[in-house]
Amino acid sequence: MSPTPVSPVAPTEAPPVLLTVTDLHVHFPRPRANPFKDAEVVRAVDGVSFEVRRGTTLAVVGESGSGKTTTALAVMRLAPITQGSVQLGTTDLSQLDDRAMREARRRLQIIFQDPYSSLNPRQRVGDAVRAPLDLMKIGTAEERTRRVDELFTAVGLRPEQKNLFPHQFSGGQRQRINIARALATHPELVVCDEPVSALDIAIRAQILNLLVKLQRELGLTYLFISHDMAVVEHICDEIAVMYLGQIVERAPRKAFFARPLHPYSVALMSAVPDVRGGRARAAQRIQLSGDPPSPIAPPPGCRFAGRCPVAEPACAEALPPLVQVEPDHWVRCRRVEQVDGRPVGPLALPTATQALPVAA
Amino acid sequence: MDTLLKVENLQVEFRTRRGAALVLNGVDFELHAGETLCVVGESGCGKSMTALALLGLIPMPPGRVKEGRILFQGEDLLKASQARLREVRGNRISMIFQEPMTSLNPVFTVGDQIAESLRLHRGLDKQAARDSAIDMLRQVGIPAPERRVDEYPHQLSGGMRQRVMIAIALACQPDVLIADEPTTALDVTVQAQIFDLLRALQRDKGTAIVLITHDMGAVAEMADRVIVMYAGRVIEQGTTDQVIGDPQHPYTRGLIACLPELGSSQLGARVELQEIAGVVPSIWELGSGCAFRERCPHAHDRCDQLPPLFSAHGSRHAAACWLLEAPAALEVSAA
Numbered sequence: 001m002s003p004t005p006v007s008p009v010a011p012t013e014a015p016p017v018l019l020t021v022t023d024l025h026v027h028f029p030r031p032r033a034n035p036f037k038d039a040e041v042v043r044a045v046d047g048v049s050f051e052v053r054r055g056t057t058l059a060v061v062g063e064s065g066s067g068k069t070t071t072a073l074a075v076m077r078l079a080p081i082t083q084g085s086v087q088l089g090t091t092d093l094s095q096l097d098d099r100a101m102r103e104a105r106r107r108l109q110i111i112f113q114d115p116y117s118s119l120n121p122r123q124r125v126g127d128a129v130r131a132p133l134d135l136m137k138i139g140t141a142e143e144r145t146r147r148v149d150e151l152f153t154a155v156g157l158r159p160e161q162k163n164l165f166p167h168q169f170s171g172g173q174r175q176r177i178n179i180a181r182a183l184a185t186h187p188e189l190v191v192c193d194e195p196v197s198a199l200d201i202a203i204r205a206q207i208l209n210l211l212v213k214l215q216r217e218l219g220l221t222y223l224f225i226s227h228d229m230a231v232v233e234h235i236c237d238e239i240a241v242m243y244l245g246q247i248v249e250r251a252p253r254k255a256f257f258a259r260p261l262h263p264y265s266v267a268l269m270s271a272v273p274d275v276r277g278g279r280a281r282a283a284q285r286i287q288l289s290g291d292p293p294s295p296i297a298p299p300p301g302c303r304f305a306g307r308c309p310v311a312e313p314a315c316a317e318a319l320p321p322l323v324q325v326e327p328d329h330w331v332r333c334r335r336v337e338q339v340d341g342r343p344v345g346p347l348a349l350p351t352a353t354q355a356l357p358v359a360a
Numbered sequence: 361m362d363t364l365l366k367v368e369n370l371q372v373e374f375r376t377r378r379g380a381a382l383v384l385n386g387v388d389f390e391l392h393a394g395e396t397l398c399v400v401g402e403s404g405c406g407k408s409m410t411a412l413a414l415l416g417l418i419p420m421p422p423g424r425v426k427e428g429r430i431l432f433q434g435e436d437l438l439k440a441s442q443a444r445l446r447e448v449r450g451n452r453i454s455m456i457f458q459e460p461m462t463s464l465n466p467v468f469t470v471g472d473q474i475a476e477s478l479r480l481h482r483g484l485d486k487q488a489a490r491d492s493a494i495d496m497l498r499q500v501g502i503p504a505p506e507r508r509v510d511e512y513p514h515q516l517s518g519g520m521r522q523r524v525m526i527a528i529a530l531a532c533q534p535d536v537l538i539a540d541e542p543t544t545a546l547d548v549t550v551q552a553q554i555f556d557l558l559r560a561l562q563r564d565k566g567t568a569i570v571l572i573t574h575d576m577g578a579v580a581e582m583a584d585r586v587i588v589m590y591a592g593r594v595i596e597q598g599t600t601d602q603v604i605g606d607p608q609h610p611y612t613r614g615l616i617a618c619l620p621e622l623g624s625s626q627l628g629a630r631v632e633l634q635e636i637a638g639v640v641p642s643i644w645e646l647g648s649g650c651a652f653r654e655r656c657p658h659a660h661d662r663c664d665q666l667p668p669l670f671s672a673h674g675s676r677h678a679a680a681c682w683l684l685e686a687p688a689a690l691e692v693s694a695a
Contacts, residue, residue: 063547064518170639200402200640201574205618205633212630227547234620234633257625271548273555273577274622275604282581287556288549290503291517 018221019052019075019189024084026067026074030296043295044070046245047084049322052238054188057215057222059236061229061268065292066242072191072225076110077101088189106136106185113194115174119166125177126152126162132184151180156210172203179210183218191223196231208235229272233257238328241265244292244303247322251329261331261345263311264304269349284350302333310335310346364535364568365391365414365453370428372413375421381643382426383409385592391536396562396569398583398600400576400615402640406592407572411538414570415455416445433535451481454529458541460521464513470497470524471509474531481532496527500557519550523557530561538570543578555582576616580604588612591640591651594669598677608679611636611652650681658683 026045033040045067052058062068073079075086077093086093088107096104109132112118119128126148133144149159155176166174175195182190192211196204212235214220226232232239233253240250241262249262260266270286288307293299299306301316308315312335320334325343335346372384384406391397399407412418414430416437430437432453437445454477457463465473474496475489484492490509497505500523513521522542529537539558543551555578562569571582579586579600586603588596588611596609607613614636624630638655650656653663662682670684671677 063549172639201576202402202615202618202636203639205620205635208620209632209635212632229548230620230622230624233622233625234630253625257623267549269622271552272622273551273575273581275576275580275616275619276621277577278580278600278604282552282555282559285552285556287552289553291519291550 015054015056017051018054018089019223020085020087021051021071021075022049022085022087024048024071024074024086025082026070026079027082040296043245043298044079045074046295046298048242048245048247049084050240050247050250052189052221052223054221055215055219056237057224057235058238058240059224059226059232060240060242061226061232062242063227063268063292065244065295067245067295068225068227068242069193071242072110072193072223075189075223076108076191078110102136106132106138107187108189108191109182109185109187110191110193111175111178111182111195114198115171115178116166116198118178119174121166123165124163125166125169128166129162129177129181129184132181136185138185147184148180151183154183154214155180156206170203171199172206175199175207176210179207179214183214183220186218187220189221189223191225193225194227195224197226197228204231211235229269230274241268244298245295246303246332247330248304248332249330250322251326251331255326255329259345260349261325261329261336261343262304262333263308263335263345263347266345266347266349267309281350286347286350362393363390364393364433366429366431367410367414368429368431370410370413370430371426372409372418372423373426374423378644383592383643384413387428387589387592387594389587389594389597391568391570393535393568394562394566395584396571396582398579398586399570399572399589400574400579400586401589402574404640405589407574407589408540409592410589411455411540411570411572414536414538415449415453416440417449447481450477450529450534451532452534453536453538454532454534455538455540456522456525456529456542459545460518460525461545463525464521466513469510469512470516470527474509474524474528477528477531492531493527496531497524499561500524500527500530501553502527518546519553522546522550522554526554526557526561530565530567533565534567536568536570538572540572541574542571544573544575551578558582576604576619588615591643591646593651593680595652595681596679597669598675602675602677606677608677608684609652609681610656610658610683612679614655 024045025047028042028044030040030042048071060068060071070079074081081094091104093104129151130144130148133139133147148162152159152162157176196207199207215222224235236253238252239256240247243264249265260269267286267288274281286309290307293306301318302320305311305315320332322330322332324330325336336343367387367389370384370387373380373382387410401407425438471490471493474493478484478489478492494505494509497508502508502520502523543554558569573579583600585599587594590611596603596612607616617634618636620633636655641651641654649664650667653659667680667682669678669680
């Protein structure tokens with residue numbers, strides 16, 4: 001009997017998990033207004049758990065104040081972790097001391113939203129890209145120089161541009177420099193915090209294409225923070241929707257955008273103006289009234305109940321748990337039901353008729 | 361339809377150390393009563409400068425209106441005195457700015473700020489102006505307006521502040537409302553509320569709206585007509601259906617094609633987004649020809665000369681591109 005040959009890994013098998021965030025809380029105490037009362041606490045991130053598989057993109061979407069950026073910063077250990085763990089591979093980042101964290105930083109890097117304020121105006125851009133290599137003492141001087149040239153080419157700039165200053169570049173080019181700097185240390189995880197929101201629409205496509213290309217070539221893993229549903233749909237493999245510090249829905253890209261289940265996800269999708277939808281889309285829009293409640297004293301029940309068009313009295317009583325309703329599809333809504341073995345949300349996405357023909 | 365506002369050959373230049381920079385280079389358009397006109401383009405193309413020029417708010421010096429006319433109900437605002445402009449501004453033509461966080465005065469209550477224009481332009485007394493302010497707050501959908509009228513801007517959320525800005529702008533029932541990217545600082549669900557509000561107010565009061573935006577989705581749902589600007593000129597204009605559905609200028613086509621679309625996940629594998637190569641040229645690199653030629657996939661010899669607006673099939677849809685001189689050329693090269 002010959003031994004059974006080891007079967008090669010099936011191409012459909014999911015890649016291993018790189019980032020695991022478990023029950024993450026980030027609470028910021030506010031200055032005590034009254035010495036006889038307890039200090040108020042802003043619950044910016046209040047129990048968030050997710051995983052990101054190696055080589056894939058998890059997009060975290062939500063409105064301002066939903067805690068998406070704080071989540072990203074906490075993953076980078078740039079915001080204090082109140083409770084919970086952030087695990088990169090086998091390393092628990094939340095337990096590392098400052099020195100060990102500095103070591104670990106080469107494995108995870110961040111691209112910020114504003115390409116204008118995230119580069120030092122007095123530093124030549126080549127030095128900015130080289131800085132992580134110098135700080136972490138990676139390679140010899142010549143190797144670092146070579147690496148900077150290589151990075152400039154990889155992000156679509158010319159190596160001779162490294163002697164220029166940030167003001168000599170456009171917004172899109174500056175974002176390329178930020179990307180080059182983030183990639184300098186060969187990170188495994190790149191946190192992208194709204195990387196295209198500050199750019200002109202015609203430039204966004206260039207940067208998004210670059211991010212996709214770099215991911216494909218370097219096997220990067222992205223945690224992609226955004227509020228733009230169309231951008232997210234384009235770039236993500238999985239999506240997590242946040243509302244007031246918590247994830248309300250998490251799903252693979254295709255399943256989510258085909259049929260979002262949480263009423264907030266549905267409302268968010270319908271709120272996005274679309275070039276094809278025009279006025280017909282606007283007329284069918286699900287309107288949310290009011291503003292999100294305060295993260296200082298979140299309501300006891302479902303945090304979205306106050307604005308939810310399909311809320312029932314019971315929704316305001318107890319916080320619904322995040323439940324897996326389909327493989328990899330999680331939703332925090334007590335009104336999602338199983339009908340014929342498929343989950344059905346309480347609110348359906350209006351089907352906007354094609355109002356305008358759009359040139360291809 | 362009545363022409364409310366007519367801009368003719370508007371040229372605005374700024375004096376700089378490198379010489380005069382022509383930031384608006386012959387802008388022409390019309391605004392009719394009760395319609396929404398969207399002005400689209402990338403940053404630096406002259407959208408906001410056009411809006412400021414309409415209100416006589418261009419900082420002079422270093423700015424200067426070099427040439428042109430802005431006819432508001434037949435009266436040339438560029439020739440009007442400062443006193444006359446003050447009568448028009450905030451009264452007949454008013455404006456909502458991009459940043460609701462910084463464009464309200466933090467030391468006055470929102471009620472005072474709404475009442476100010478009513479007392480100035482309508483001569484209302486204090487009590488009447490306050491009552492009107494409460495009424496305006498109610499109309500823009502602010503809950504508990506009797507209480508909110510005495511609050512300061514920092515007590516309101518971004519969406520509420522933008523509603524207050526709209527209430528200020530609409531207090532005197534202007535004929536023209538200029539909204540310069542009114543929702544860029546806001547969340548999409550709040551943006552949807554603001555757009556609905558603008559539509560409803562327009563329906564009720566017949567205000568003409570000039571909406572300045574870079575969001576093609578917003579254009580599709582708000583505009584009756586669109587003008588596309590590039591490097592200080594209008595390069596395409598027409599109805600929304602014409603410009604979005606059948607864009608003629610290669611730049612407009614690019615702007616629409618480069619957008620990631622909702623629904624892309626259902627179409628199978630991820631495709632690359634179409635890009636518009638390069639960046640908007642700086643004002644010093646414009647030269648004399650078509651400003652888009654460096655980035656244009658269809659650029660040819662002819663583009664060294666400035667193209668006029670060619671109208672397609674005799675309609676009001678027009679674009680400034682030499683390819684439209686012989687419309688067949690674009691069809692062939694695009695295929």
